[in-house]
Amino acid sequence: MPQESAVAGLLLAAGGGRRLGGRPKALLTYRGRLFVEHAAEELRAAGCAPVHVVLGAAADEVRARARLAGCALVGNPDWESGMASSLRAGLVSLPRGLGGALVALVDQPGIGAAAMARVAGAYRSPKTLAAAAYGGRRGHPVLLGAAHFPGVVRAARGDEGARGYLRGREIALVECGDVAAPDDIDEPGDLIDLPS
Template sequence: MTTSPVAGLLLAAGGGLRLGGRPKALLTYRGRLFVDLAAEALRAAGCAPVHVVLGAAAPEVRTRAALTGCAVVENPDWPTGMGSSLRAGLASLPAAAGAALVALVDQPRIGAAAMRRVAGAYRSPAGLAAAAYGGRRGHPVLIGAQHFAGVCAGARGDVGARGYLRGREVALVECGDVAAPDDVDEPGDLVDLPT
């Protein structure tokens, strides 16, 4: 398997409670599953390997999604929140990974162009970077391997790396010209996606 200093990590375990229990990985945008769009974008951005963390409806996602070439990580603790998925995903990465580019499955308008820009900010395992939209920090987030333990220690409930990153130097990479950070959390968010 091809590797790069930057591994891709897609968090796709959510059950979509505010979407009536529709797992976000199985939502579609322009005829494609959210999970397929995001995993493909990470691969196209040059991330290798790409690990995908599943939880809600994992057997159905495995059956329906085109995750060939991705390592699938099942998180049995997904109901406890995104923090457990981030911990499981980071723990699954190979020791040789210099950093993880962390993407969220519920942002279908963040594609390979933005992911490539943020991955390109990698300089060393000590680095931290994130996409910015109009100067405001968002996803994906590049986490250098030297930060994995600290991020995992603080990732609890629905808190991922946010607490750990607060107060640390994070390089912002403007992506507002190539992507939109819309989260799909409620039924209206799906309706509002441009066709």
């Protein structure tokens, strides 16, 4: 049984990369590693445990190629319906007794362990809500205290993830602009300056 103060890592890595010509983002490379390997390792380095990785597009290929020892791999057959389905699948997969979950996106390789640890460090109780901020603007990763899991699972829709649930709630912002770059990799042009 996990400790009530434990923060799990939840990596959403199911997207099919539609705007990238159908290249699943989990299988893109960054500094010699697959995106999914890089992000999972950064969550571990940030002190998150356990780490659950939600897979969808090309899940069999990701399972075959990615080095994800020590991670729980969660299949999301409904991944094409949007990020919310992956968030729901991931939250439901987590063991009971956790304090919360740090939710990270596979397509933001510029966000590493330093920012993840900083946001995870904002945990105070299962009612905690916190998020990284970049120049004061909210971004990822997002820390969801376990008390919010049922509400997020009920409210998550389409590509909005937890946005609808979080709207109007008090969220502690943790400035991370000095240690991370929150750029999404969404289109082929976004890969040009990325170290492969």
